[in-house]
Structures are given as C-alpha cells and as structure tokens.
Amino acid sequence: MLDLGFVRENLELVRQALRNRGLAEGLEDFEEIDRERRKFLVEAEGRKARRNKVSDEIANLKKQKQDATSLIAEMKELGKEIQELDEKAKGFDAQLRDLLANIPNIPHASVPVGRGAQDNQEVRRWGEPRKFDFEPKAHWDLGPALGILDFDRAAKIAGARFAVYRGVGAKLERALANFMLDVHVREHGYTEVLPPFLVNSASLYGTGNLPKFAGDLFKLEGTDYWLIPTAEVPVTNLLRDEVLEAEELPVKYCAWTACFRSEAGSYGKETRGIIRQHQFQKVELVKFTLPETSYDELEALTRDAETILQQLGLPYRVVVLSTGDMGFASAKTYDLEVWLPSSGEYKEISSCSNFEAFQARRANLRFRRGGKGKTEHLHTLNGSGLAIGRTWLALIENYQQADGSVLIPEALRPYLDGLERIVRPPEAPKR
RNA sequence: GGAGGGAUGGGUGAGCGGUUGAAACCGGCGGUCUUGAAAACCGCUGUGGGGGAAACUCCACCGGGGGUUCGAAUCCCCCUCCCUCCGCCA
Numbered sequence: 001m002l003d004l005g006f007v008r009e010n011l012e013l014v015r016q017a018l019r020n021r022g023l024a025e026g027l028e029d030f031e032e033i034d035r036e037r038r039k040f041l042v043e044a045e046g047r048k049a050r051r052n053k054v055s056d057e058i059a060n061l062k063k064q065k066q067d068a069t070s071l072i073a074e075m076k077e078l079g080k081e082i083q084e085l086d087e088k089a090k091g092f093d094a095q096l097r098d099l100l101a102n103i104p105n106i107p108h109a110s111v112p113v114g115r116g117a118q119d120n121q122e123v124r125r126w127g128e129p130r131k132f133d134f135e136p137k138a139h140w141d142l143g144p145a146l147g148i149l150d151f152d153r154a155a156k157i158a159g160a161r162f163a164v165y166r167g168v169g170a171k172l173e174r175a176l177a178n179f180m181l182d183v184h185v186r187e188h189g190y191t192e193v194l195p196p197f198l199v200n201s202a203s204l205y206g207t208g209n210l211p212k213f214a215g216d217l218f219k220l221e222g223t224d225y226w227l228i229p230t231a232e233v234p235v236t237n238l239l240r241d242e243v244l245e246a247e248e249l250p251v252k253y254c255a256w257t258a259c260f261r262s263e264a265g266s267y268g269k270e271t272r273g274i275i276r277q278h279q280f281q282k283v284e285l286v287k288f289t290l291p292e293t294s295y296d297e298l299e300a301l302t303r304d305a306e307t308i309l310q311q312l313g314l315p316y317r318v319v320v321l322s323t324g325d326m327g328f329a330s331a332k333t334y335d336l337e338v339w340l341p342s343s344g345e346y347k348e349i350s351s352c353s354n355f356e357a358f359q360a361r362r363a364n365l366r367f368r369r370g371g372k373g374k375t376e377h378l379h380t381l382n383g384s385g386l387a388i389g390r391t392w393l394a395l396i397e398n399y400q401q402a403d404g405s406v407l408i409p410e411a412l413r414p415y416l417d418g419l420e421r422i423v424r425p426p427e428a429p430k431r
Numbered sequence: 432g433g434a435g436g437g438a439u440g441g442g443u444g445a446g447c448g449g450u451u452g453a454a455a456c457c458g459g460c461g462g463u464c465u466u467g468a469a470a471a472c473c474g475c476u477g478u479g480g481g482g483g484a485a486a487c488u489c490c491a492c493c494g495g496g497g498g499u500u501c502g503a504a505u506c507c508c509c510c511u512c513c514c515u516c517c518g519c520c521a
Contacts, residue, residue, distance in 0.1 A: 004480090041481060045490040052490090055502045059449040068501080069515095075501035093480095200511095224511095243441065368441080374479085 001100055001208075001362045008034060017106040019333050020113045020323040033099065044085035051078055055199035097394040101205075105358040107323045108295075108332040114322030120335070121322070126306065127315030129339045135404045138342035139393040140273035142400055143169065146422055147429040149274070160271070161263060161278045163389075164230040167429075168422050172395075173281065175415035176388050177256045180283040184385055188304045190254035190285060195234035197258055198225045206363030208355075209328035217370060218260050218278075227260035231284035232382045237363055239288060243375050244367040250289040250297055254385060257282065258400040274349070275395060288365065291357065293381035295332070298354040302334045305350045305385040311411040314337040314394050331356045334388070335402055338394045339350055352383030373400045 007014050007030065054075055061068040107113075112121050143149025148169025156164040165173050184190040204210040209217065211230065218227040228234055235255050244251070259282050270276040285304060289297045302318065309316045309390055321333040330353040337346035351396055359365070360377035367378045399407040404424035408416060 038481070041490085045481065048491085049489055051501080055449070060499060062449080072501040079501070 001358060002103055002106065003357075003361065004096070007100065007103070008041065011117075016108065017064045017156075018103070020107060021104060021326065022115055022146055023104070026099070029097075030099060033092055033095050033203075037096055038088060040085050040089035040092060044082055046088050047078055047082045047085065049083065050222075051075060074153070080146045098211075101362075104326075105331050105355065107326060108354070108356075110320075111326065111332050112320065112322045113324075116322070117325045119322035120319040123318040123320055123334065125315075125317040126310060127313070127339070129315050130341065130398060136341040136397060136400060137404075138273060138368035139396045142396050142404070142406070143274075143393075145404060145428055146406065146424055148172070148422065153155040156174060158278075161276065163277060164275050166297040167418070168419070169202060169392075171386060171416060172412075172422075173392055175239060175412055176391050176395075177281060177283060178389070179311075179412055179415050180385060180391075181254060181256055181392075183255040183307060183311065184283070184285060184304060186254075187307070190252045193235060193238070193253050193255045194237070195228075195231060195257065196261075196400075197228050197234075197253055199234050199237070200224050202228065203233050203240070206237045207233045207359055208269070208362060209233065215264050216260055216262055223287075228257060229261050230259050230282060231255040232286060235284065235286040236365075236380055237358055239365055240363040242365070244288065244365075244378065246290060246367050246369045249367060249378065250293070252285050252288075253286045255284050255286070256388075257284070262402040275393065280387065282386050282387045282389075283344065285352075287382050289379045289381065290367070291376070291379050293353050294356060294381060297379075298332065298352065298381055300332070301381055301383050302336070302352040305336055305352055305383050308386050308391070309336065309338060311409075312391070312395065313409050314391075314398055316349070321389050327351075327353065329353075329355050329358050331358065334383075336384075338390065339398065340394060342396050347390065347394075349394065353381060355380045355382075372415055384389055385430040 058068045150164040152291040154164045185192050235253050316338045319335050326333050335348050336350035338349040340347045356379050358375040359380045366375040369374050406422040
C-alpha cells in the first residue's frame with residue numbers, strides 16, 4: 001500500500017506509475033473521495049470537540065449538585081448529528097482505503113518501462129546450454145519412463161495440475177529441498193523457519209495478495225484459512241505489528257513450504273508436465289532490511305538464489321522485469337530463468353523482488369534507529385531460492401542421457417546416498 | 432467440543448462511568464553532580480488522522496467489531512487470540 005499523504009501530494013507521479021504498468025487508471029475518484037472524507041471528518045470532529053467540552057461541564061455541574069438537564073438534552077441532539085457525520089466519514093474512509101489497497105507499488109526508477117514480458121531485459125547469463133547429440137526429451141516423457149513421476153494416478157486422486165513423485169523421484173524432490181536450505185543457512189546466513197501452510201486473511205492482506213487476488217488462492221470453505229501461495233506470506237507476516245531495532249537488520253529467513261495456487265485464468269497454459277501445478281514446493285528467501293540498503297540486499301538475495309543453480313550446474317539467465325510484467329507489490333523484480341532443453345528456452349525458476357515499504361505499510365512492519373525516535377517502515381524483499389519442482393524438471397531435462405538415464409550433479413549426491421545416476425528400468429514399474 | 436480466566440503504551444503492570452492519553456516501575460533521551468563513568472536526583476519520552484505558514488490546536492486509539500450513555504479503558508453483546516481444566520486426537 002502506498003502512503004496516503006504521498007499519493008495526495010504526488011498524484012501525477014502515481015498515475016504515471018500506473019500507466020507504466022499498463023493499467024487503466026484507478027485513481028479517477030481519488031481527489032473527490034479524499035475531499036469528501038475530510039469534509040465530513042472536520043464536521044464530525046468539531047462536534048466531538050464540543051461534546052467533550054460540554055461533558056466536562058456536565059460532570060462539574062453534577063459534582064456541585066446542580067441541574068444539567070438542558071445541556072444533556074442538547075448533547076443528545078449533538079450525539080445524533082455526530083453519529084450521522086461519522087457514518088458518512090467512515091464510508092468515504094472505507095472507499096479511500098479500498099482504493100489505496102488496490103493500487104500497486106510504484107516501480108523503481110531503474111526498472112525498464114514496458115508493456116509486458118517481451119520488454120524484460122536480460123541482465124546476465126551463466127553457463128552454456130548443453131549441445132545434445134540426440135533429441136532431448138521433455139520431463140513429462142522422461143519422468144514416467146523412469147518410474148519417478150506419475151500423472152495418471154495424480155489425476156485420479158486429485159485432478160489436473162497435480163503430480164505424484166515416486167521412488168527416486170520423491171527422494172530427489174526431498175534432496176533438493178535439503179540441499180537448498182543447507183546452502184542458504186550455511187553459506188548465506190539465513191535462519192531456517194518452518195511456517196504454517198495455512199494463513200488468515202490478514203496475512204494475505206499484508207503481502208498484497210488480498211483483496212485483489214483472492215481468485216488465485218485456495219480458501220478452506222467456511223473458515224478464514226487460506227492455503228499459502230508461497231512462503232512469502234507466512235514468513236513476511238512473522239514480524240507483523242512488531243518494532244525492530246535498526247541494529248537487528250537485516251533479518252534473513254529461509255523457508256521450505258508447499259505452495260498452493262488455483263491457477264485460475266491459466267487454462268490451456270503449460271498443461272503438460274509439472275511446470276504449472278496447483279501444489280508445488282519451494283524454498284523461499286525473505287529479508288527485512290533498512291530502507292537505504294534494500295537495493296543492495298536485492299542484489300545479494302538474487303546472487304544467493306543464483307548460487308543454487310550454479311552449484312547444480314544448470315545454465316540460466318537473469319532478467320529484470322519491465323513495469324508491465326512486475327507483480328502488484330514489487331518495486332523491482334529480477335527473474336532467474338533456467339535453461340530447458342526440451343523447449344529450447346529459458347524458463348522462470350525464481351523471482352526476486354524488493355517491495356520497499358509497500359508490504360511494510362500493509363503489515364505494519366517497523367523499526368527504530370538507536371532505540372529511540374520515530375518508528376519507520378522497514379523494507380521487505382523475497383525471492384525463490386528456488387522453486388523445487390521446476391529445479392527437479394530442469395535437472396532431469398538438462399542431465400538426461402541418450403539411454404534415458406539421468407546423471408546426478410556432484411553437489412546433490414550426498415543428499416541421495418551417493419547416487420550418481422537415475423537409471424531407466426527395462427519397463428516402467430507398474431506400482 | 433465443554434467450563435473458567437485473561438488481552439492496557441518499547442517492556443512489566445495499575446486503573447470507583449466524568450481533568451485517565453492513561454498511575455507506578457523498567458527501558459530510552461536530556462540535564463544536575465563527577466576528572467570520566469556509575470550511583471543518586473530532576474525533566475522529557477505512544478501511534479494515527481484533521482486544521483494551521485507557524486506557534487499551536489482538535490479528533491480518534493487501552494485485542495477487533497457492535498451497543499447502552501450527555502459522557503466508556505471501565506457496563507452489555509458478538510468475534511479473535513492467549514492461559515488453566517475436561518473431552519477427543521496425529
């Protein structure tokens with residue numbers, strides 16, 4: 001959420017930011033609502049001041065055993081007026097807050113202005129896509145053939161956009177999670193947390209998923225529980241309504257969780273394989289930082305995520321998202337895109353963003369300098385480090401061999417009991 | 432699921448329906464004292480929203496939302512969370 005005073009004083013700038021994001025206006029009524037709200041506020045508060053004053057007079061009269069009936073009668077009238085004015089002011093206030101809650105963050109000056117993904121800019125590349133002397137297969141062919149991935153039974157027990165991992169496939173998923181967590185904890189200094197996979201709506205509001213994107217989420221019927229779409233939600237909200245000391249910053253958490261997304265509106269897109277699922281696992285990095293260091297911290301966080309791809313030997317590139325492709329709450333986002341031989345293109349595997357104070361204002365995340373003075377909103381950042389399902393498939397595809405087996409990169413072998421290769425059985429296992 | 436007890440400022444913790452935005456203590460800041468520091472003493476020390484060029488001033492906020500009242504941190508109702516006990520349970 002943007003600061004009300006800021007929007008009021010920089011309306012044109014905010015409008016331009018919306019246009020840069022490719023959004024049709026959303027602020028047409030801002031000035032009028034703001035003006036009406038203040039009008040009723042001033043009227044109500046003036047009457048309240050009078051009421052407070054007279055209430056004291058009544059108290060004094062009563063203390064002196066004098067009659068106060070005429071004043072009380074007057075206040076009864078005034079009370080009704082106040083109630084009416086309050087209701088009107090409250091109505092405009094709600095409209096204003098609703099408006100504000102639906103305005104996305106302002107992109108950082110370094111973000112390229114563009115209409116969508118086609119305007120994202122490549123920042124750097126790492127690794128060389130491997131040259132195959134055979135036709136590389138897609139993971140949705142490799143996986144079932146190796147007996148490590150089962151889509152049919154997943155459809156039976158749950159539906160479309162689910163997968164069952166089997167045998168080494170299941171273990172590989174688990175190994176990747178452990179590997180990623182270990183790297184971030186040991187080498188990058190993050191504190192591991194394991195949060196609830198269900199959160200309340202206040203948490204989703206804090207990160208900016210609500211009120212606007214309820215349709216992307218799964219909600220438990222008849223409750224205020226929602227399945228988390230990413231660990232960002234519970235972990236960012238961990239420190240909600242708290243005041244930190246400046247010296248504690250940055251606070252760095254990493255978390256492995258399952259993630260759940262309704263994927264409404266993505267019908268027909270990436271329906272094959274495990275690229276886009278209702279449920280997947282992810283290791284997430286979350287940082288709480290000082291405002292003045294948040295962009296340095298974004299660079300560092302992005303590098304932290306890149307480390308995983310490098311240690312696994314997976315070629316990738318880093319792109320900075322254009323204004324038209326950025327998420328609602330983000331001020332700047334780098335995507336990590338891993339090379340997929342089956343499609344011959346780079347595919348998103350991590351998204352690293354600086355939200356500046358956008359989430360901090362919504363979630364009331366503050367800090368204080370030197371234990372004194374005014375509290376300020378801190379900055380929040382997060383990034384996938386990495387999406388495990390997509391790492392799994394990138395690994396299978398990039399390390400596939402002509403005979404259908406898959407080599408395991410060195411760094412991962414300790415997590416798989418030293419396994420060097422996933423071998424294709426003569427026949428796919430029945431059960 | 433049932434019964435009871437709680438939720439107050441950065442922290443601990445008082446608070447008869449009417450100078451309580453809120454005692455006291457701790458912490459923090461400033462000062463006195465001191466060569467310096469500590470101790471002691473004195474003062475200051477919440478957030479948000481309006482009005483005002485400013486000085487300043489007004490309003491709201493005691494878990495959240497309603498209500499009673501001229502007036503609510505204090506009374507009533509609903510909800511959330513925490514604690515204790517019972518039941519159930521991975």
